Amino acid sequence: MKYVIGIDLGTSAVKILLVNKLGEVCNTVTKSYPLIHSKSGYSEQNPKEWVEKTINGLAELVHSFEGNMNDIEGISISGQMHGLVLLDHNQKLLRNAILWNDTRTTKQCQEIYEMIGQERLLEITKNPALEGFTLPKLLWVKEEELELFEKAAVCLLPKDYLRYRLTGKIHSEYSDAAGTLLLDVNKKQWSAEMCEAFGIPMSLCPPLVESHENVGSLIPAISEKTGLPSTVKVFAGGADNACGAIGTGILSEGKTLCSIGTSGVVLSYENRGDLDFQGEVHYFNHGQEDAFYTMGVTLAAGYSLSWFKDTFAPNEDFETLLQGVAEVPIGSNGLLFTPYLVGERTPHADSIIRGSFIGMDASHTRKHFARAVMEGITFSLNESIHIFRENGKVIDTIYSIGGGAKNEEWLQMQADIFNSKIVKFSTEQGPGMGAAMLAAYGCGWFDSLQACSKAFLDVAEEYTPIQHNVEKYQQLFTIYQRVYKQTKELNEALQVFKS
Known part of the structure; x- marks a missing residue:
């Protein structure tokens, strides 16, 4: 072998x-x-x-x-x-x-x-x-x-x-x-x-x-x-x-990736380098020859959840932290989180903006906050999908990797917020697998990266949007989009107190 x-x-x-x-x-x-x-x-x-x-x-x-x-x-x-x-x-x-x-x-x-x-x-x-x-x-x-x-x-x-x-x-x-x-x-x-x-x-x-x-x-x-x-x-x-795109088979027009690591990425394949997204999303050369990809970034995606765990549950693992999240209704009982802990990239290129919990009251417990963090991260990623769709891209299937693909509730949340089928791989190694596939292709094992992808990647589960949930999340997303504009000036004013 x-x-x-x-x-x-x-x-x-x-x-x-x-x-x-x-x-x-x-x-x-x-x-x-x-x-x-x-x-x-x-x-x-x-x-x-x-x-x-x-x-x-x-x-x-x-x-x-x-x-x-x-x-x-x-x-x-x-x-x-x-x-x-x-x-x-x-x-x-x-x-x-x-x-x-x-x-x-x-x-x-x-x-x-x-x-x-x-x-x-x-x-x-x-x-x-x-x-x-x-x-x-x-x-x-x-x-x-x-x-x-x-x-x-x-x-x-x-x-x-x-x-x-x-x-x-x-x-x-x-x-x-x-x-x-x-x-x-x-x-x-x-x-x-x-x-x-x-x-x-x-x-x-x-x-x-x-x-x-x-x-x-x-x-x-x-x-x-x-x-x-x-x-x-x-x-x-x-x-x-x-390499993450290669490692998840994003190698042809219409394929889209959602990766939730420290930062979060929504990435979509492009076969042309002359499209104009007015700088709203990143536009890079692909690892596949003569191909490109567009990409939106959430700076503190998985980091927001890690910060929450390290701050409020430092001695627990993520599985324990997220117990009970499925019992919390959509919208976390009126609690909304924006994941701007280290500024933001897409669609707000802003190094000063900071995160918020909006709507806190005495009824909220830790599981409400945990779900709000998950929803806020996913809303931020949805900003990129929203931009793609406004520019005419059809996005009906998204391949999910990273921390967001390790929790069933989060995968269904992505399907509902993105209003798209979510695909999870049976094994998922992300960029490391993409690098290995480039080596396999370079060694001549396959005549194309697409052929390598078909041999190496295996789908495990699919999650489809639940229409009732989609409608609720669309309503909540419009509220989420207002938070940036309404807290921008406040966060700028608070900068004088930063050490």
């Missing part, structure tokens, strides 16, 4: 999958690493942690592998998007990576609009200037750490840095590059206009390849530390959301 390895370099941990030619996950290893929050709004990581934990995880995977090591044919990597990794001319790290959820760059985002104009920015990059993207981070370093910026020789995204450390080769690929605000998304090339406008040397932008391209093999030191043969092919991989 032949095998490939999918590596998912996430925000809190690296997850490594060993997948065989039948699409079966034979082993998984997860290694966590810390976030660095030195100031309010700052979020960084030491990239050396990614490398160390990945090497340790690969070594652990190899140690428990009982087959022929030469049957492991390929590796590919999925990674957290937008993070800034700067290397000098000796390929040494210049500073910690600034991550996607860092919000220090509001000033730089405004400068981007002032310099290039919102309309032209959308024409080139297909995306608005948001704090999470890479270019604002690069401009912040240029303004605040000029001496360091002048030493920079190349700018890498997180998984591209990890792949460089495994292979010694420097590349990026289109799906991750699309999240930098430096790529012409439709033309699939670095934008000289964007670089020139902001004084970014084109030499900082690494060579671009397709996600399934073989970009090298393991360097001897990595082979020795992990026990993997140096003959293992390493493929470029993709952004976490692009």
Whole structure:
């Protein structure tokens, strides 16, 4: 039996999958690493942690592998998007990576609009200037750490840095590059206009390849530390959301994904790069060659539920926390939650807005609050679906993954709020599986990613909307949409009290 390895370099941990030619996950290893929050709004990581934990995880995977090591044919990597990794001319790290959820760059985002104009920015990059993207981070370093910026020789995204450390080769690929605000998304090339406008040397932008391209093999030191043969092919991989789309079969027009992790994503396949969503949703290159996807993001999706558990039930697991939620009626007995704990992305690109519980009274117990949190997260994701439908997209089937696919009540809630059939997979590995599928395709196991998807993915359950519930949720959703506008000014006023 032949095998490939999918590596998912996430925000809190690296997850490594060993997948065989039948699409079966034979082993998984997860290694966590810390976030660095030195100031309010700052979020960084030491990239050396990614490398160390990945090497340790690969070594652990190899140690428990009982087959022929030469049957492991390929590796590919999925990674957290937008993070800034700067290397000098000796390929040494210049500073910690600034991550996607860092919000220090509001000033730089405004400068981007002032310099290039919102309309032209959308024409080139297909995306608005948001704090999470890479270019604002690069401009912040240029303004605040000029001496360091002048030493920079190349700018890498997180998984591209990890792949460089495994292979010694420097590349990026289109799906991750699309999240930098430096790529012409439709033309699939670095934008000289964007670089020139902001004084970014084109030499900082690494060579671009397709996600399934073989970009090298393991360097001897990595082979020795992990026990993997140096003959293992390493493929470029993709952004976490692009790999999540591949890993859930979002590979043709009309297919849509809902992923509830730390953040939440609604992602829909596009076969064209010239559509115009006016910047209301993200528009990125897919991990599938010459394809695209549109995407809305809720910054604090699963994080909202984790925050609720850690704050009010730190010694309980999620299953215990959610007991009794099914007994609570739709609308949580008049209690509404907005999940703006760390600001919001879609449809409100706002780093200042904060979450709310609206409608609290003495009758509410913990289970009402828990259901309200679940409903609020799902309403936020529905904002993206609402935008897609307003732009003429037909969405009648949504593939659900992540934390939202682990609870039956939440799956039915998604069906009712989204007014769409919800599909759950029998096994779901998300971006790590997408990375493994890119390696399988790159190794020549299949003649297309679609063929790989049919072989690897298996549907377990489907949830259909209950019309009575749909009607109630539509009424509640209109109230939810009003909360942002009516609390925006209050949250701005409260900023003076933030430390």
